[in-house]
Amino acid sequence: MHAVDPIDAETYHRDIVPSLLAGERGLMAATGLGGLRPLTLRVGDSRWTYRGVDGRLRVEPGRRASACECTLSVTAWTDFVSQLRTAAALAIAGEVEVHDGTVLDLFAWEPVLRALYQGIPIFLPTGAALSDAQGRRVDLDRAWTLDDSDADLAAFFAATGVMRVRGVFSPDEVAALNAEVDRLADAARPGDDRSWWAATEDGEDVLCRLVYASEHSSAIAALAHDPRLLRLSSLLHDDLAPSTDRMEGIVALLKPAGRLKGLANIPWHTDCGLGGHPIMCPSVAVGIQLTGSTPETGCLEAVAGTHGKTCLPPGQGDLADLPYMPIPTEPGDVTVHIADVLHASPAPTGEGGRRTMYVTYHPPALFENVGPGQASNDLIRSRSADQLEEGLGR
Numbered sequence: 001m002h003a004v005d006p007i008d009a010e011t012y013h014r015d016i017v018p019s020l021l022a023g024e025r026g027l028m029a030a031t032g033l034g035g036l037r038p039l040t041l042r043v044g045d046s047r048w049t050y051r052g053v054d055g056r057l058r059v060e061p062g063r064r065a066s067a068c069e070c071t072l073s074v075t076a077w078t079d080f081v082s083q084l085r086t087a088a089a090l091a092i093a094g095e096v097e098v099h100d101g102t103v104l105d106l107f108a109w110e111p112v113l114r115a116l117y118q119g120i121p122i123f124l125p126t127g128a129a130l131s132d133a134q135g136r137r138v139d140l141d142r143a144w145t146l147d148d149s150d151a152d153l154a155a156f157f158a159a160t161g162v163m164r165v166r167g168v169f170s171p172d173e174v175a176a177l178n179a180e181v182d183r184l185a186d187a188a189r190p191g192d193d194r195s196w197w198a199a200t201e202d203g204e205d206v207l208c209r210l211v212y213a214s215e216h217s218s219a220i221a222a223l224a225h226d227p228r229l230l231r232l233s234s235l236l237h238d239d240l241a242p243s244t245d246r247m248e249g250i251v252a253l254l255k256p257a258g259r260l261k262g263l264a265n266i267p268w269h270t271d272c273g274l275g276g277h278p279i280m281c282p283s284v285a286v287g288i289q290l291t292g293s294t295p296e297t298g299c300l301e302a303v304a305g306t307h308g309k310t311c312l313p314p315g316q317g318d319l320a321d322l323p324y325m326p327i328p329t330e331p332g333d334v335t336v337h338i339a340d341v342l343h344a345s346p347a348p349t350g351e352g353g354r355r356t357m358y359v360t361y362h363p364p365a366l367f368e369n370v371g372p373g374q375a376s377n378d379l380i381r382s383r384s385a386d387q388l389e390e391g392l393g394r
Helices: 009-022 024-030 074-081 087-092 103-118 150-160 171-187 218-225 227-233 316-321 364-369 385-391
Strands: 039-043 046-053 056-061 068-072 097-099 162-165 195-200 205-210 251-255 266-269 284-289 301-303 324-326 334-338 343-345 354-362
Touching: 009 024, 009 046, 009 056, 009 074, 009 103, 024 056, 024 103, 039 074, 039 103, 046 103, 068 074, 068 103, 074 087, 087 103, 097 103, 150 162, 171 205, 171 218, 171 251, 171 284, 171 354, 218 227, 218 354, 227 284, 227 334, 227 354
Parallel strands: 039 068
Antiparallel strands: 039 046, 046 056, 068 097, 162 334, 195 205, 205 251, 251 354, 266 343, 284 334, 284 354, 301 324, 301 343
16 A cells, blocks of 8 residues: 655644544544543654543643553554554554553554544444434345345445345356355465465364455456446445455455354454555445355344444444344345445354355545555465464454
8 A cells, every 4th residue: 555654743743633622523532432541652752642531532742650552653653543554453563562551452442543533433322223314214134136226225225334135146156156266265375375364273274265366267357347246336336446456356255164263254343444444445345145144154244334434343242232234145145335334254153164255346546545466454464363363462
């Protein structure tokens, strides 16, 4: 990704932050302060402490004794404040030094900081119900088909940020794509830069993702311009284009069974969770279901309505009070989600084993800032399962 000019932390906090705190962004940030201990950001010799006081966010020079202190380089600070890289990306890269706390403190503060720095609202749970732009109650269990109108599809998708469309691909098409995945999986090897690998409890490598899959498959390459996928990806934005030579291209997600280390089973996240939100969103990912999926096999799940906002990952006990969407599928169905909706690919509760082919459509800014062969997930592919677990504070 293209670098941005260095941002001087002292100047930013002295000249810019006060006006942000006094305006709408300060009010927006204050909605996420509940339960947060003070946080000190240190960049060079500059220290600034963030804390809640009487329901408002206050930012003061220096460090308070009760604060968790996170030290960042000028480059890391610049990337963080501009959202080129998130706290998770910096932590995985080993670019956050933490005193009197853990990196989880920085993660907890991130929605507040994004609201202040970038003006991104914090998602506030208001119950399990969700309404669309016309105030109509949204049926989160609704499954759509290509026979439904664009207007109805778009209204649901705009409200939820995620949807399921039944029977888009025929059994013959699914069988042909599965055969291509089998062929590419047989050729994949750890360290080939075209695959992700997880590890079993015994330390055995297990293939969990094929990236840039269209490079060696004309059948997979053709998906990028399939009229059905183009229709679904353009319901809300008509300027999105498929990325086959960057951002990992067309991806085949392979969910193995069993307890694994690494990112075979991906916890609550957004697709811009490592950075690049200003240039990546609102990307749309279309997932072609090559097998069926259920909670037992670790189906996609989402918190509807979180796109365009930040939302802390919910605990299992929080889901009843959220517009929570488990999305079981049949082979040939597709799922469609906006990149920054909060979603997960959880560990199977049963036997496991499912496959999904993802084709992602990005806005023009992505192609202007991310070159061929580049992806925010490059950081993940360069780390072992143990390094990822350690970097994320697990």
